[in-house]
Amino acid sequence: MNQYDSIERFPVALDGIIFGFDQFTLKLLLIKRDFEPEKGKWSLMGGFLRPDENLDEAASRILKMLTGLKNIYLEQLYGFGDVDRDPVERTISIAYYSLINIQNHDKDLVKKYSARWFPVKELPDLIFDHHKMVEAAKARLRYKAARQPVGFELLPEKFTLPELQQLYEAIYETRLDKRNFRRRILSMGALVNTNEKQKEFSKKGAYLYRFDRETFERQYALTGGSNQIFKPPNK
């Protein structure tokens, strides 16, 4: 033993808020628990910390279990630890949120875990304090999306400006002016028109763009992050 002898130890969980976007709607991936406690109810994907992994690694492992995806955007949100948050045993949970391209995930795994994508505006009841976690994640995403180009994590590599606008409208739950949006987002100088057209959603077709991270870094990394790449409306 050691000099921490007399202190208490707790299970440490990681819970993941997994965002996806499918052309029109911002969604969360939730699992239907087929284990106790709260079997049959909906919850975030989670798991327990192992002794040999850092927190980020554990969150990443758990995310991969459900989606099959590695190296995806993942950020720690907040630590939840109310005494009675888990009825089985006092547990500390560190919530992480992640942004994935909804087309890339492994549908078999989703089936295996009885998981389902829910629109963020139509979530079912969730176990424990998972609703608080979701609210925190939505707020953080709004914050992040204004300052860093995280929105592109949620889109396919090639996307149209109307799609991108839809995504921002979903994140901020508001309508945006088409012209102003395009001007602002293009003024970053980091969106490259591929000159291909996406014609699934309109007769005229919309240009597909690509986010050029290198250009972005060159222009914005230097400014220390004080620039906002997108300014959400004040309501």
Place this chain on the structure above:
Amino acid sequence: MNQYDSIERFPVALDGIIFGFDQFTLKLLLIKRDFEPEKGKWSLMGGFLRPDENLDEAASRILKMLTGLKNIYLEQLYGFGDVDRDPVERTISIAYYSLINIQNHDKDLVKKYSARWFPVKELPDLIFDHHKMVEAAKARLRYKAARQPVGFELLPEKFTLPELQQLYEAIYETRLDKRNFRRRILSMGALVNTNEKQKEFSKKGAYLYRFDRETFERQYALTGGSNQIFKPPNK
């Protein structure tokens, strides 16, 4: 036992980044450890979570141990949990930062813990990952101070505008234009001139102001927090 039988448990620590401001300088309260590990080195004040208290309560208890203060501004920062962050045993630490009025704290307790106030710009080496915690706290404070009136937590109830400006200059590590600063901060409408003068620092004397939280809430609570009360310069 229960169905969490097979999982690992960890000590959960709370570490506190304690900010104070003494007229000219933004400071942190650090303790000199008289216990292992790293005895004799400087560290943040910390302690271990107990089974019967929430995370916020534990952070608050630990802060009170060192300062004697209750009901002070305290906010969770981030969870640190690298495998080897604590050489004694794998420990998860949730960092909290707090803002206190440096005049109100209990100097005897500070002596008892061999604690000392250090200017944030001249910190000693710190144990473990405490430097990372401090950096995160400084960043969060800059974020918060732009959006919520947290600066006043660091000042006495009555303060002068030059003092307030000093504080913002310390937080953002920059010089500010006197006229623009006054206009912006007064435009909140939440600072009340007490018509008393503080003459310690100048012959002319500066008016003492009071922050009127109620007025502030009435004006800003409604806006959903989208307003910035202070916009730090882009450099």
Place this chain on the structure above:
DNA sequence: GCAAAAGTGTTACGAATACACCCATGA
């Protein structure tokens, strides 16, 4: 009377907003 800090207004610039019409195409 002078040094030292407190207090005060105006102008110039840039960013955000509001707003309406033409274009390309498939059906």
Place this chain on the structure above:
DNA sequence: TCATGGGTGTATTCGTAACACTTTTGC
């Protein structure tokens, strides 16, 4: 030919930044 969604430009407003002199008073 018409319905549908994609694409474009300008004028106005508002907020931010830059900037210099007067006031008070203790020494």
